């Protein structure tokens with residue numbers, strides 16, 4: 418039996434059935450399209466840490482399914498005991514990667530549901546709901562963001578596409594929606610050293626959906642902007658602080674500063690699950706540092722001399738003043754962000770009441 422949302426995208430980083438979770442191994446793309454199976458929450462934690470799956474919303478959904486796998490195996494004496502054991506799994510999953518707030522958000526949402534209904538079936542329903550809502554949010558962001566995008570070359574950094582979400586994508590969802598609406602668009606993808614999310618994943622994804630894509634070295638974006646070759650930039654986010662500062666893949670800050678210098682719009686597309694009002698500003702966002710081997714090696718080949726150091730901060734923070742707008746599934750938010758982002762939740766809560 419499959420557990421899949423009804424609005425599943427054509428690009429499917431996550432699959433789930435009664436035998437466990439299946440993840441498209443993003444470490445192998447674009448060379449091999451291979452799914453790996455995970456049966457325990459500990460295996461899921463390791464898959465997130467090792468980036469079999471990556472991208473803020475995708476790791477949130479994966480962690481939610483990890484919570485179901487944990488719940489399925491819990492032998493509890495009482496609902497209280499069940500909750501205590503589930504909380505332990507949640508703590509473990511949350512620690513897998515620190516910057517993307519969607520991971521902690523999804524775990525907390527699963528725990529809240531378990532507090533109300535400490536049963537596997539309810540948790541399965543909640544994980545599927547998180548997944549389905551994410552795809553729907555991406556589609557709405559796409560529609561809202563498509564109106565903002567000019568025609569021409571759109572620069573993006575990292576991969577904020579279907580592979581990084583439940584499906585369709587945030588930044589790439591906006592690009593897809595604009596393209597589907599008939600706008601003449603082509604993508605310029607920063608290769609995104611060291612993990613090459615742009616060269617490997619964004620290029621693979623754009624090819625799959627038939628959108629023209631040109632991969633550029635990270636250092637080329639400024640020069641292309643200065644020559645008037647880029648119409649707009651759109652990126653995703655791992656966490657947006659209450660004041661609108663945006664944590665995203667390392668190198669995003671450089672793109673944003675160069676966009677402002679060259680008077681090019683710099684848009685961030687992210688669902689509300691990426692907005693963290695509890696984090697006041699960018700400097701409070703925990704930044705993941707990854708193994709320096711990712712910098713020393715390109716594939717299996719060492720590219721630095723033995724004995725030299727490497728630094729590998731995986732994310733940076735773009736101050737809100739560089740962001741032209743934040744595209745969410747509720748509305749497009751403009752500066753002042755502390756007001757706009759807060760309203761996003763107030764209005765949504767009001768609407769839900």
Ligand code: MRU
Pocket residue numbers: 471472473474517574575576577578581582586587588614652653654655665666667731
């Ligand atoms: O290290 P990664 O590949 O998980 O980083 C991903 C990004 O930085 C994405 O831009 C972000 O998570 C948004 S994905 C919709």
